[in-house]
Amino acid sequence: MSSLQFWKPGTVGPGSTLDRATETEGNVLSSAPLTSSVSIQVARERLPIFKHRQKLLYCVETYGVTIVVGQTGCGKTTQLPQYLYEAGWASDGNIIACTQPRRVAATSVAGRVATEVGTILGDEARILNVIKVGYTIRFEDVSDKERTRILYLTDGMLFRETLIDPLLSRYSVIMIDEAHERSIYTDLLLGLLKKIRRKRPSLRIVVSSATLDASYFLDYFSAGNPEGEATIISLEGRMYPVEVAYLQEPTADYVRKAAETVWNIHLHQASGDILVFLTGREEIDRCLEELSEYLPTLPRNAPRLKLLALHAGLTTEEQLAVFEPAERGTRKVIISTNIAEASVTIDGVKFVVDCGFVKIRIYNPTSTLSSLATVPVSLASSIQRAGRAGRTSSGICYRLYPESALASLPITTPPEITRVDLTTPILQLKSLGIDDLMKFEWVSSPPAETVLRALENLVASGMVGEDGRLTATGEKVAECPVEVNIARMLFMSKEYKCGEEMLTIAAMTTVQDVFIIPEGAAGALAELERRKFTAEEGDHLTLLNAYNAFTRYGRSSSWCKAHALSFRAMSRAVSIRAQLKKYMQRFDLPLESCQGDAKRLRQCLVSGYWRNGAKWVADGTYRSVRGNVVLYVHPNSVLFTRKPRSGWVIFHEMEETKKTQIRILTEIEPDWLLEYGHTFRDKHTGVAIS
DNA sequence: GAGCACTGC
Structure with missing residues (x-):
């Protein structure tokens, strides 16, 4: 094979978006001894953010909104809240909040900062009366109402808090971290914060973002506000330079090209692990196959290659494998989805191969169909991906498209709220x-x-009246952390006397990938295990059976393994169920059991899924009641191979892949649909809604 | 007769 057919126009480095590193990321602080405040102090001063300390504090004091452009490794997430604390922003019972789009980030950063300020998280700290740093994520509140001064939390949790305290009055400063990721909760929060500041000007907002989005946020917060409302402050990062290479010609098959590139790197470049970005599991598997075909041609004295896949569908153990250092003389190749772009960080990567595409969710309001589309990555994403090669030393990023294609890339990915x-x-x-x-x-x-x-x-669905205002049910449902149709079923379970079962079904439909069906022979075996739970009425009752069996047999992971169930998913369902149960109790909804009366259960399901009716047709597909769309049953459904006796079903969700598929089906009688399709009488207002 | 980007409450 020829040497690399890449053109190298230069480096992503100083003056660009990835700055030259001054020192190694991360371990400076975590290695500081717990008890020695002196060494912690020294370490903190070495962070690039430190020399901007006074300027940052001045900006927060002076401006309502401070947009911080901080690159990876500058220390903004850990240091800025501490500076604010030291400057007195958490006095008088005030709290400094820092939001994260992901749970792991909120918990791990809180742990690190607790160490830095010389305290610890959790119960032990509570006893010692030293709680200063805490975190709040769903199902886990490691904070103290009186004593926590710096609180890390997911953006979803802070958004939820606005439903209880619309002015977020316990906070003096709110830092929205990773704002450039534009999660739906980040966007909603920013919108609310702009509004809150009009009523409570003393609240300070810090928005942390990547370079390409900063001026957008500045314009947003400046619009309609007095001069000097918002400002930008830029911090350099601690990244090593990453050289970027492009293909000379576009490729028709980037999966094959990715395999070829990996192979070339391995033969011609010095040591260092390789991270490949592809769009999905199928591509990852194909790339792995192509690479394993090369393996036998590897020269006897050449270093070995260790091939690893990384995507969200893997179990936790499988995901952890990518962090294990390869043996001496072996190079790791991690072939990954977008999960490695921001959610998972792997050190030791020196080479990145970027296919230039990503799968994103797209929603079509006309058809109410969601789909996953493969689209070119944004410029911001390609920079982020390239940066993954420069975390521990300088690196090279190979982009599998010509440099001329850069001009046609969108600057940023459309925010989730638009999709x-x-x-x-x-x-x-x-x-x-x-x-x-x-x-x-x-x-x-x-x-x-x-x-x-x-x-x-x-x-x-009776949540909003004709006047555009919330109904009494709507007020309550707004508080429930589930989709509206599921919440509606929980409320209707009172009529059908099946609250106990609906609660389980609500929890089980929320978690994904309950059943683990591997490829090949193991898959056939798993399929047999799953049949033990199968209810002929359909998937909702099958999920109910699986959950009940899980609790009956002691909620153990070994039991799950033996029955082809995901322990992670099942445990999550237990947590969600417990949380929803509290809402049921608060809203005075009885937790009765239907005592095995599946008909009542199915009727209750229709009260939530009445818009998701479908009729079976002779070729095994379905037609939607709304729109007469051709629907294919998802292969995981227990109704995949079977015609429902009545010929009618309701389904949990539909999604467009290559075909339009429906997931989680239950057989119903068609006249039940009519009952809900025509009128729904709001129990509290008595208003009939068509 | 065949599949699933990533999060979050």
């Missing part, structure tokens, strides 16, 4: 008293049709 169903978020905004959605200051406006569709959905 998803907004039924639940809009219900929540209404619950916050934001009734005129046209006047809400979105950071990026969602498509008008998506907003209209969400409103229509809310009216049809």
Whole structure:
């Protein structure tokens, strides 16, 4: 094979978006001894952010909104809240909050900062009366109402808090970290924070973002506000330079090209692990196959190659394998989805191979269909991906497209809020008293049709009245951490006397990948195990059976393994169920059991899924009641191979892949659909809704 | 007759 057919136009480095590193990332602080405050002090001063300390504090003091452009490794997430604390922003019972889009980030950063300030997290700290740093994520609140001064939490949790305290009055400063990722909760929070600041100007906001988005946030917070409301401050990072190489010609098959590139790197470049970005599991598997075909041609004296896949569908153990250092004389190759772009960080990577594409969710409000589309990555993403090669030393990023294609890349990925169903978020905004959605200051406006569709959905399900205001049920459902149709079933379970079972079904439909069906012979065996739970009525009751069996047999991981169930998913279902149970109790919904009366259960399901009806047709596909769309049953369904006796089903969700598929089906009688399709009478207002 | 980017409450 020829040497690399890449053109190397230069380096992503100083002056660009990845700055030259001054020292190794991360271990400076974590290696500091717990008890020695002196060494911690020294270490903190070595962080690039330190010399901007006074300037940062001045900006927060002077400006309502400070946009911090901080590159990976500058220490903003760990240091800025501490500077603010030391400057007195947490006095008088005030709290400094820092939001993260992911749970792991919130917990791990809180742990690190607790070490730095000389305390610890959790119960031990509570006894010692030294709680200063805490974190809050769903199912886990490691904070103290009185004593926590610096609180790390997921953006979703802070958004939820606005439903209880709309002015977020316990916080003096709120830092929205990783804002450039534009998670839906980040966007909603930023919109609310701009509003909150008008009523509570003393609140300070810090938005931390990557370079390419900073001026967008500045414009957003400056619009309609007095001069000097917002400012930008830029911090250099601690990245090593990454050289970028492009293909000379576009490739028709980037998976094959990726394999070829990996092979070339291995034969011609010095040691260092390789990280490959592809779009999905199928591509990853194919790339692995191509590479294993090369392996026998490896010269006897050449270093070995260790091939690893990384995607969210793997078990935790399988995912952990990518962090294990390879044996001496072996190079690791990690072939990954976008999970390695921001969620998972692997040190030791010196080479990145970027296919230039990503899979993103797209929502079509007209058809209410969600789909996964493979689209070119944004410029911001390609920079982030390249940066993965420069974490521990300088590196090279091979982009599998010509440099000329750079110009056609979008600057950033469209924010999530423009690409998803907004039924639940809009219900929540209404619950916050934001009734005129046209006047809400979105950071990026969602498509008008998506907003209209969400409103229509809310009216049809009795959450919003004809006057555009929340109904009594709507007020309650807005608080529930589940989709609107699921919440509606929980409320209707009172009529059908099946609260106990609906609670389980609600929890089980929320977790994904309950059944583990591996490839090949093991898969056939797993399939047999799953049949033990199968209910002929369909998937909802099958999920119920699986959950009940799980609790009956002691909730053990070995039991799950023996029955082809995911222990992680099942445990999560237990937590979600417990959380939803509290809401049921608060709303006075009885936890009765239907005592095995599956008919009542199925009727209750229709009260939530009444818009998701479908009729079986002779070729084994279904037609949707709304829109007469051709629907294919997902292969994981127990109804995949079987015609429902009545010929009718409701389904949990539909998604467009190569075909339009429906997942989690239950057989129903068609006249049950009519009952809900025509009118739903809101129990509290008595208003009939068509 | 065949499949699933990533998060979050």
